Amino acid sequence: MSGTRHGESKEAFLARQRWADRRGVLLLGADGMLGRAVAGELRGRGWGFAAPSRREFDLANARTLERATTWREPEPPGLVINCAAWTDVDGAETREAEATAVNGGGVASLAGLCFSWEALLVTYSTDYVFDGQGSEPYQVDVPRAPLNAYGRSKAVGEEAVEASHADWLNIRTSWLYAPWGKNFVLTIRKLLFEKPSIKVVDDQRGRPTSAQHLARTTMSLIDRRMKGHWHVTDGGDCTWFEFAREIGRLAGAPGRVEPCTSAEFPRPAKRPAYSVLDISETERAIGEVPDWRANLADVVARLE
Ligand SMILES: NC(=O)c1ccc[n+]([C@@H]2O[C@H](COP(=O)([O-])OP(=O)(O)OC[C@H]3O[C@@H](n4cnc5c(N)ncnc54)[C@H](OP(=O)(O)O)[C@@H]3O)[C@@H](O)[C@H]2O)c1
Numbered sequence: 001m002s003g004t005r006h007g008e009s010k011e012a013f014l015a016r017q018r019w020a021d022r023r024g025v026l027l028l029g030a031d032g033m034l035g036r037a038v039a040g041e042l043r044g045r046g047w048g049f050a051a052p053s054r055r056e057f058d059l060a061n062a063r064t065l066e067r068a069t070t071w072r073e074p075e076p077p078g079l080v081i082n083c084a085a086w087t088d089v090d091g092a093e094t095r096e097a098e099a100t101a102v103n104g105g106g107v108a109s110l111a112g113l114c115f116s117w118e119a120l121l122v123t124y125s126t127d128y129v130f131d132g133q134g135s136e137p138y139q140v141d142v143p144r145a146p147l148n149a150y151g152r153s154k155a156v157g158e159e160a161v162e163a164s165h166a167d168w169l170n171i172r173t174s175w176l177y178a179p180w181g182k183n184f185v186l187t188i189r190k191l192l193f194e195k196p197s198i199k200v201v202d203d204q205r206g207r208p209t210s211a212q213h214l215a216r217t218t219m220s221l222i223d224r225r226m227k228g229h230w231h232v233t234d235g236g237d238c239t240w241f242e243f244a245r246e247i248g249r250l251a252g253a254p255g256r257v258e259p260c261t262s263a264e265f266p267r268p269a270k271r272p273a274y275s276v277l278d279i280s281e282t283e284r285a286i287g288e289v290p291d292w293r294a295n296l297a298d299v300v301a302r303l304e
Contacts, residue, residue, distance in 0.1 A: 023078025023119070025049035026069060028059065028110070033181030034124065035083035037215035045219070050077070059084045059106030060098070069113060076117035079222065082110055083124065085154075090268040092150040099149060104156025111164035120167045120227075122218060127174035127206060129155045132272015139278045140172075140229040148269040158229075169221060170229050171214070174277055175243070178211035179302040188244045189303060192253030202241035202259035206275035207233035210295035220286045230285075231277040234292035246293060250300040 025042060029035040030051035042049050050069075057068035059082075069077075085103055086092060092099035107123055114121040128151030129144045146152045161168040177185040191198050209232065217232045238246075241259040248257055262271060283289060 023075055026077040026080045026119075027051040028057075028080070028082045029054075029084030032083050032085075032087075033176055033178045033183060034211045034214060036180060037178060037211040038081055038083055038218065040212070041215040041219050054084075058102075059110070060101035062105075062109040065106070065109055066113065077119050078117075079122070080110065080114050080117075080119050081122045081218070082107065085124065086150070089128070089148065089150040092153060093148065093268040096149040096153065099153040100156050103150075103153035104160060107157035108160035108164070111161050111166045111168060114168070115164060115166040120169065120222070121161065121164075122169045122171070122222065123157065123161060125154045125158055125170055125172045125229075126151065127172060127275040127277050128272065129158060129172065130272070130275070132275050134274050137276045137278035137280075138231075140231055140281065147272055150269060167227055169227050171218060171221070172229065172231050172277055173209045173214055174206050174233055174275055175208040176211050176214070177208060177296070177299060179299050180304045181211075184240070184243065185247050185296070185299060186303060188247045188257075189251045189253060189300070192244075192248045192251065192255030192257070195255050197256040197258055198244070199258050199260040199264065200241040200244040201262050201265060202239045203261050204271055204273055204275065205237055205239050206272075207235075207237050207277055207279075208243055208292040208296065209233040210292075210299055212299070213290065213295050217282065217286060217289070221282075224285060226285060230282055231279050232282055233277050233279055233289075234295045235279070235289045236291045236293065237276045238292065243292075243296075246296060247300065250297055251303070 025047055027039060027049045030039045052068040057064040086099040111121055129146050130138045130142060131145040132147050144155045146155050158170055161170055177183040213234060214232050221230060245257045
């Protein structure tokens with residue numbers, strides 16, 4: 001492929017040349033909620049990629065990871081996007097070692113492979129690495145103090161990339177949703193068509209994130225050769241109750257959403273009361289991000 005594509009900046013052209021044309025792209029976790037969105041972005045750009053399936057590798061097992069990522073091209077991948085993770089937040093409370101083997105050990109192995117390939121590692125983390133007790137958006141350099149086992153497992157992954165010699169981009173995100181997969185938007189819509197009313201917690205505040213917005217923003221950060229920790233979410237913030245009420249309104253669902261407290265819904269893993277990630281640096285780099293209501297409307301119109 002030669003020459004810039006119509007409307008493509010010189011910067012994006014150079015990035016594509018390096019990541020997609022000369023060196024391959026490896027996508028892990030392509031069947032997950034975010035992985036599907038990233039695969040769509042890559043296809044939309046015409047970037048070929050390899051995406052080994054879950055059956056072919058276990059991120060927690062360095063041997064299967066290495067085998068599944070054995071590169072058949074003359075050169076190893078130049079870009080690795082890791083969307084695979086242990087994401088069962090409550091399950092991690094009783095199986096923390098397993099969650100950490102995936103989210104910590106797996107990411108460490110991957111960073112080692114990326115270093116040997118001279119590839120950029122893009123991986124994802126969570127608002128749950130912070131203490132959730134704040135009242136102002138968490139900036140990227142706030143010290144980690146996770147409240148639960150899942151947060152601790154992701155913090156181990158963050159420490160692993162920081163300690164690695166690879167080039168890395170770690171994107172923290174929160175409250176992911178998409179037209180597919182297992183997520184809050186699909187669950188609430190279903191419940192609001194099945195039940196006359198549901199209760200949703202109104203004492204936890206955060207930032208919803210459209211997986212497609214996150215996938216697009218990931219590519220923008222890669223184009224700009226950004227490295228280190230970044231925060232990517234939709235704009236604005238809300239409680240789970242406010243989020244659910246808007247889902248019902250947009251879906252035209254007959255059920256009512258009523259607010260309640262977290263105490264009324266005890267869960268195995270502690271949830272942060274205030275979990276708003278600061279996205280101002282990201283907005284300075286890529287421009288203002290759409291408000292969650294706009295991204296949600298787009299997703300609700302395309303729910304599977
Ligand atoms: N969902 C959220 O609200 C949220 C919030 C903050 C951050 N994040 C982060 O965002 C990223 C993407 O999350 P997501 O919601 O898209 O996750 P997801 O839908 O649960 O997808 C994760 C993918 O990883 C695969 N996977 C799990 N364990 C694996 C292992 N040991 N080896 C290989 N693959 C494995 C899963 O396959 P199987 O399902 O077949 O096991 C699935 O395809 C993750 O890093 C997550 O921690 C998510």
